[in-house]
Amino acid sequence: MSFREKSAWIFLISISLVSVFFFLHVPWTLTPPPNMRLAEGLFYCILALVVIEVVGHIVIAIASPEDARTPKDEREKLIDLKATRAAYYVYVVGSLLAISTIHRGANIIFMSCAVLLAFVIGEVVKHALRIYYFRRGF
């Protein structure tokens, strides 16, 4: 497994775990009240995500320092571009769906959480696709 593929796995697992933890604590009603604990929770989840990803990358870099130092080659760049393109469509559709909830009476807090969810799903799709392309060869 290449360094970039291991990196994709770290991103996929960390964002999946942290976002499941966060979104389970979001009150999914259309008009949730302002809640500083939610904002604090988001902050700590982002912090946890950064720590997990940094530690994970340090570990895989120590395991294969030569691979870690090698810059991305053309195939890896193309895989990233293909995966990002697909994720973009997920972001756009998800964000539009989130915004459309305003017509159902959703408040800004619900919409923000829904847009964040769209972003997270897009990221999961991106890293899952990267892994798929790495496994398949291209």
Added chain:
Amino acid sequence: MAKLPISNQIRRLRFEADEMTQQQLAKLVGVTRQTVNAIELGKYSPSLEVAFRIAHVFGMPLEEVFRYQADLKKE
């Protein structure tokens, strides 16, 4: 996945070049070992630059290393 219309002789040429490993070839060309493997297996078509670099490593013209499927059908 559709088979790419370009075949190559990289595996044979590596063997003939003192059993060069994929890693060694990758380092000489400036790509990863996984990319060399993907090229050999016909899963990935390299750019023109990388194709020329590979041919240069083996000291052979490009057409001796890579062949377009249409050429194979004529023979």
